[in-house]
Amino acid sequence: MVIDATLEHYITQLQQHPQATEAWQHALLALVESILRSRKIGRALRGNSLTGIYLEITTRLENWLFESLPKAIAQNPPAVDAVTAWSSQQLYYAYRHVLSDDLLKQLALEAQNHPAQSVERHHALSQLLDAIQLSGRLAHPHRKTFAPEFYELLYDEAVNRTWVYICRHIDTYDPDRGQNKKFMNWVNFRLDRMIIECRRDVDEQDVDELPSFSELENLAQPSEPDSLAAELHACIEQDQDQLFQQAHIRNRPDVSFQAIALARLEDESWEAIASRFNVKVPTLSSFFQRCCTKFAPKFQEYL
């Protein structure tokens, strides 16, 4: 990988040259810049230069990396093919150290400075949400009360709602309120409330029922003989009001919605249907999609 090779090169340089020599300093600078290139926080809005809180965050990350990278290379150097992962890890540590409550607060105030639903506010808010997570300052309220798997589900739901709250109500954040005036108090207080709120919506047994991607193949399905698909098939085939047969592609009464729908319900591929009727796939599929929309109230009626 190109990135790996570049990072490896700089790290090797740092290991080879004595500290504080010009070559060493060049290598350190280059390494820090490379790592920062992939940072998520401290980015300017596209088309803008790096200023304000975004510049401050980047500067602090830079300073931290300058200090800590030489130590890290000396004490815990990366394995040969794990340079990228090692670099990401260093950046991760930098976030944890640099993203203080004060920086988070400044991001929040930056968001407040722009009108709701403006691009500038959205940029500040996305940086804020990322920064909160990367700072490690998001609490885990009530964690000890619940079983770990159940808590994970509860927590995710609560965090989702907290993110929405922060974005929609950022204007209600008052930096002068509260005892020690910490921004994260405002966030964690809301998160605590959301956990309690979500607790009412989540049952312990719900956790076991969530499938992973691979488990989806084996989903327990209802054993009813008359599935929705079967009912739809019957309804379209019977065509009691003569609608589905009469809706057809221009000049092709044989290429009716009924014919296409039944074929699709019977798992025939688009290519096969297109070939059979000698009509192009996009023509068939857009006609079909529009008919589905048009007949939606009818299906509601029949089923």
Add this chain to the structure above:
Amino acid sequence: MNLSNATSSSSIRLALTAHRWAQQFSRQQANPVKAKQVYLNTLSVCAVQMYLDRLGIDVDLTHNQSWNSAQQTLMDVADLVISGWGVLECRPVPPGAEALIIPPEVWSDRQGYVAVQLDESLRRAELLGWVTTAHAGTVPLTALTSLDELTIQLLQSRSEQTASQVKMQPERIHLGRWLNTVVDAGWHAAEGLLQPLELQTEFGFRGDRPDADSIDPQEIAVARCKTLVLSTSHGSVAVNLMVGLLPQSSNETEIWVQISPTDPEQQLPVHLRLMILDEQGDDVMNAQARATEAMQLRFTGQTGELFSVKVVLDQESVVEHFII
């Protein structure tokens, strides 16, 4: 752990709400392939909806084809209707996949297609990017446009909507200013011309109905008059609209609205109606002329309240908007 995926602001946590919807819909499909398709499509739509939620964009999921069981059965669909912008298709990208697959049934009538990458646990979704056309069904992930562009478009369209809603507000006369001797264009002072008449309200009225006899016309602090013209098929009809104010307290005002013919010898047209509308445009008070000399409605309102006066004859109407 892929650190970048776990923490990006376009990364969504799929928790109970999303999975509940997915389960509810997929259980209606007996075919396991279809059941899986519906499950993943639903999770993807939920992921995008949650992203929009943070942008302050509300969507009504019931408008989606993807939220309708019959439509889900007939098509591989994962649409999200965003009012004022268009339809966004939210396509699931399985873990490890390198391309976004778009099925033929959704190649048309879509403003864009978002790639929603799902991880193996189905607990995290990442919005990788989007495209505006279906590209015949396959888009390599490396060819996706940045999600930022979609976000900017959506935010701008939302701002435009809000702005145009504000523009659609009608011009209103500020009655409060009349107390400061302001006379708006088209109106002239009419103090002393407004006399209490027998009330002729047919339907319900708001607030206390002042008794005609108990009002001293001197209490009408200010009155203004404006001529309204209605052009009907029988020709133009002009009437005088008079509005008078009797402040009751610091934030309550009694308002008199009167319609009378411009020619004192004449009577009002028989079918002329006078209506008071509330902020929503609903009719809260009305009266019909029955060969009378004038019609008068009285009601009480709070400072800041909005109302309109509507005069109707045949199919024609004239409306004046006020704020107390």
